[in-house]
Amino acid sequence: MSDTPNFLGRNVFDLVDYSAEEILYILEAAKGMKEINLREYKKIPTLRGKTVCTLFVENSTRTRMSFELAANRLSADVVSFQASVSALQKGESLQDTVYTLDAMGIDLYCIRHSSPGSPQLVHKYSGKPVINGGDGRHAHPTQALLDIFSVWEKLGSLDGLKITIVGDILNSRVVRSNLIGMKKLGAQVTVCGPRTLMPGGMEDVYGCKVEYNLREALRDADVVMGLRMQMERMTDGLFPSLEEYSKHYVLSKDTIKYAKKDALIMHPGPMNRGVEILPEIADGKQSIIVEQVANGVAVRMALMFLILGGKA
Amino acid sequence: MKKLIKNGMVYSGGHIRKLDILIEDTLIKTVAPNLTEAADEVIDAAGKHVFPGFVDIHAHLRDPGQTYKEDIVSGTHAAAHGGITSLCAMPNTEPVVDNIAAVDYVQRRAKDLGYAKVYVIGAMTKQSEGLEISEMATMKSGGIVAVSDDGKCVQNAKLMLNCMRYAKNFELPVIVHSEDYTLGGKGQIHAGKVATRLGLTGIPGLAEEVIIARDIMLAESVGCKLHIAHISTARSIEMVRDAKNRGLNVTCEVTPHHLILTDEACLTFDTNTKMKPPLRSEKDRLACIEALIDGTIDCIATDHAPHADFEKVREFDQAPFGIIGFETAFPALYHHLVKPGIVMLERVVEAYSTVPARLLGLPDNELKAGNAADIVIVDLQAQSDISEEFILSKSKNSPWLGHSLSGKIISTFMDGQISWQESE
Numbered sequence: 001m002s003d004t005p006n007f008l009g010r011n012v013f014d015l016v017d018y019s020a021e022e023i024l025y026i027l028e029a030a031k032g033m034k035e036i037n038l039r040e041y042k043k044i045p046t047l048r049g050k051t052v053c054t055l056f057v058e059n060s061t062r063t064r065m066s067f068e069l070a071a072n073r074l075s076a077d078v079v080s081f082q083a084s085v086s087a088l089q090k091g092e093s094l095q096d097t098v099y100t101l102d103a104m105g106i107d108l109y110c111i112r113h114s115s116p117g118s119p120q121l122v123h124k125y126s127g128k129p130v131i132n133g134g135d136g137r138h139a140h141p142t143q144a145l146l147d148i149f150s151v152w153e154k155l156g157s158l159d160g161l162k163i164t165i166v167g168d169i170l171n172s173r174v175v176r177s178n179l180i181g182m183k184k185l186g187a188q189v190t191v192c193g194p195r196t197l198m199p200g201g202m203e204d205v206y207g208c209k210v211e212y213n214l215r216e217a218l219r220d221a222d223v224v225m226g227l228r229m230q231m232e233r234m235t236d237g238l239f240p241s242l243e244e245y246s247k248h249y250v251l252s253k254d255t256i257k258y259a260k261k262d263a264l265i266m267h268p269g270p271m272n273r274g275v276e277i278l279p280e281i282a283d284g285k286q287s288i289i290v291e292q293v294a295n296g297v298a299v300r301m302a303l304m305f306l307i308l309g310g311k312a
Numbered sequence: 313m314k315k316l317i318k319n320g321m322v323y324s325g326g327h328i329r330k331l332d333i334l335i336e337d338t339l340i341k342t343v344a345p346n347l348t349e350a351a352d353e354v355i356d357a358a359g360k361h362v363f364p365g366f367v368d369i370h371a372h373l374r375d376p377g378q379t380y381k382e383d384i385v386s387g388t389h390a391a392a393h394g395g396i397t398s399l400c401a402m403p404n405t406e407p408v409v410d411n412i413a414a415v416d417y418v419q420r421r422a423k424d425l426g427y428a429k430v431y432v433i434g435a436m437t438k439q440s441e442g443l444e445i446s447e448m449a450t451m452k453s454g455g456i457v458a459v460s461d462d463g464k465c466v467q468n469a470k471l472m473l474n475c476m477r478y479a480k481n482f483e484l485p486v487i488v489h490s491e492d493y494t495l496g497g498k499g500q501i502h503a504g505k506v507a508t509r510l511g512l513t514g515i516p517g518l519a520e521e522v523i524i525a526r527d528i529m530l531a532e533s534v535g536c537k538l539h540i541a542h543i544s545t546a547r548s549i550e551m552v553r554d555a556k557n558r559g560l561n562v563t564c565e566v567t568p569h570h571l572i573l574t575d576e577a578c579l580t581f582d583t584n585t586k587m588k589p590p591l592r593s594e595k596d597r598l599a600c601i602e603a604l605i606d607g608t609i610d611c612i613a614t615d616h617a618p619h620a621d622f623e624k625v626r627e628f629d630q631a632p633f634g635i636i637g638f639e640t641a642f643p644a645l646y647h648h649l650v651k652p653g654i655v656m657l658e659r660v661v662e663a664y665s666t667v668p669a670r671l672l673g674l675p676d677n678e679l680k681a682g683n684a685a686d687i688v689i690v691d692l693q694a695q696s697d698i699s700e701e702f703i704l705s706k707s708k709n710s711p712w713l714g715h716s717l718s719g720k721i722i723s724t725f726m727d728g729q730i731s732w733q734e735s736e
Contacts, residue, residue: 093622093626094626094627095625095626113627114629115627115628115629115630116510116511116512116581116628116629117510117581117627117628118627118628120580120581121581121626121627135511136511136512136629137511137512138510138511138512139511173511176509176511199507199508199514200503200504200505200507200508200514201504201505201508202508204505205505205508205509
């Protein structure tokens, strides 16, 4: 191919910066990586000598493990920086933290931070490529890529699919990145949740459909994604009780029947069983929730491989 | 000592025409065409514009207490560089200017070392905590021109009512920073499409509007003079327009950034686009321009709010609110509003000089005989290239960094003396 997309040294702040063609190229690469993960010896030497830093200013064990496994399986060296046990806790600025890390020779940063836009700062301070592992409510592109990969792998394409995402849309970075990526690949996305958990202007910003009634939102969906509902939202005065929320927005046998018969069921985890999703659905045969986690490692391997110019 | 400014296009009495200005010591002696009187110094202003010194009634000099951000010397120096001859210092320093000793400090220091005339706005409540009325009367005897808790907003309506009553008693204008904390919450930028897109918590227009609605009603019942600081939404403007139509003593100001920029500027996570009130929607911006033109918005003020590099250069939601404005206000207004033919030059000049002076009862600064010789000479053909070197303020937190703006301040005179002179 003469027009192979070039990923070398690029940042992954969000999927806005990637074309549909580039996203598909990443998916193809991730498919190859997934095969490696199924081998008995899950390791290739392609990034030997490169150093990847997971810079987790906001805690997330699962995402950090996924990034670190990805780097390990490509034979990169991995250093892990966690805010809870680090200088940031002592009041060091992100800028100084990055200067310090950079002095040790980092080739790629994977950052998780509660502040939107912080991956851009890490890149600005280090000049090194940065993969956003979730920045506040802004973006979570690797989660979106693994979600998209999971659907793409099962259904072959996202073009024309009806995808419904249900839950706390307001506070979800997963939704925002998924909307951008899924729309680029031709899916029609509907977001659903109570008005208090729905940001303004979703239709204009993302070209998605907004639906407040779960049954209407699920009608004829090919893919249904639930989102984690957090207790804090209750004390923020956004909804009265988990019970009442669940009554209107839980993914159950009862509600899911409005979707297509074999619709895929997804959830970025961690799940609140009984709140946004019932076990009968989470563990049902349509569910690909566990596979999503496996795909996360593959997608992150693909990104690291492409950005650091690994040899195939 | 006589100085003669010759051949400039002079703003006087609402018009701009070719006039000469004779300065004798600190005062303007004559403003007339083709003056031939002998002078010790003749300043040729041919091809340039001559305006009343700009008057910025909303500034944060950060002195006392936060002089790493700015101090009275650096702040007034920057002001003079921006053509400002008079400014009003907001009281949210450390300690808060809520007592006569603090008022004295600011005034004295400005008088001794400043490059601009500094008028003090006293805190409306003690330490601007919104709990008890400050010693307004004592501060008034010390020279304050208004009261305000700017940067904060009294949430308790009963206390606000009493502040207004008390201020009215001593004929002090009340300046409000309108922000309902429950609606504004932990918001970072305007609650609009950009906030949705970036996942930043929004500050809805409502946070400003419900307080303006409240304060107009309170001020109406009291009959005090209410001045609304940095108005930013279309709905807020409608309320002020309505209040003015009903003959209430309500005025308001707008910042250059709310006239020129929208929340789209936040898309790059540049913390120099983060301020309160936040940059609003295009609809709000256009409403601000319309209101500036029709006079609903009385004047322009910078809300110059310096913050040190180490405070601003960090995660967006952890950076403080505020941007500097002294040195970029006129070039930004000229470049973005006057030059493209959106707002008349005369309107920008009066709204940034004679009108705000009148609003707060500062000395008349029309260019006419008998007034203090507070004058700015501007070259509208020249460019101001905004860089960290260009900015004399201690802090460089400007959204205009890297921009080249049309219009350059050439000289500023305060009481007939040069306070800023562009080197040849």
